[in-house]
Amino acid sequence: MPYTETDFYEQLLNSTRLFEGKVINLRRDEVELPNGKIGTREVVEHPGAVAVVPLTKEGNVILVRQFRHPVQQIMLEVPAGKLDAGEEPEACARRELAEETGFAANNLRKLISMYTTPGFSNEIIHLYLAEGLVKSDKRPDDDEFIHTQTYTPAQIHAMIASGEICDAKSLVALFLAGI
């Protein structure tokens, strides 16, 4: 069945700002649906983020363990973080890699960019593969409580199967890095 773009588009009628936060903002938009009816859309505005797969010369991956308050769990993830205002994704990837693992990368390769939750947020996350790792002198911020550890691909496969690695960005980044 063919379609045209006008079958889908929603026309913005008005927008109400509900919250301006430290990390996210929230607004509610009223839209006209393709059938002329009125709908509302709740939108979480996010600055965007990066995630990095740090691959050692032995073919292992450095992961970060940290407490995630929204899900009340200690999670094991690839190094990641939010874009600072005006920061380029590649610069952010290098910064987060250094801050969270203490390494710089001689080779940083973009994998893809993806939307984490296009149904309710505009968050985009840029995924990178970091190789040629060399020690940097950066260390985590005082208020970042993280623990880094290196895992083999076999360990990572087992932790994906067991659900220990279970966040979207880590899964996509690890798959695309060929782990």
Place this chain on the structure above:
Amino acid sequence: MPYTETDFYEQLLNSTRLFEGKVINLRRDEVELPNGKIGTREVVEHPGAVAVVPLTKEGNVILVRQFRHPVQQIMLEVPAGKLDAGEEPEACARRELAEETGFAANNLRKLISMYTTPGFSNEIIHLYLAEGLVKSDKRPDDDEFIHTQTYTPAQIHAMIASGEICDAKSLVALFLAGI
């Protein structure tokens, strides 16, 4: 370097409800960090969701095209939707598959559950593979403007590489389905 769980945990001090919406709620929590300092956490509460990879007997996949207001794009995704109150994930997967594609599945297999954005939301999404597809009589809601189409694995690989398929749940579900 060894670690203990107390290196990470944040103690909830108080919680302020900021917004109760149609799809999401928002609250701001004050927490005590492991070093005794006080931090704030903005948390988007989400009811949870499912996503389904509908695999035809020819080995092709049915995808859904729809406008996503938060990112202002027409996106191509696997069928998905939010859990109704009290709904089991598998029942939700069967309902969304029928509503969005018009098919029921003789075999519905759980892949994994994952968090989409554990940094600011508790959204969990349960991923399924649906095989043994048979026509059902369900059709989309009047207010859901979607278009379904079947794609070969080669077409899907090309659309992942080009960025046309670019949302986290679709990427993880397609990878785990072996597409």
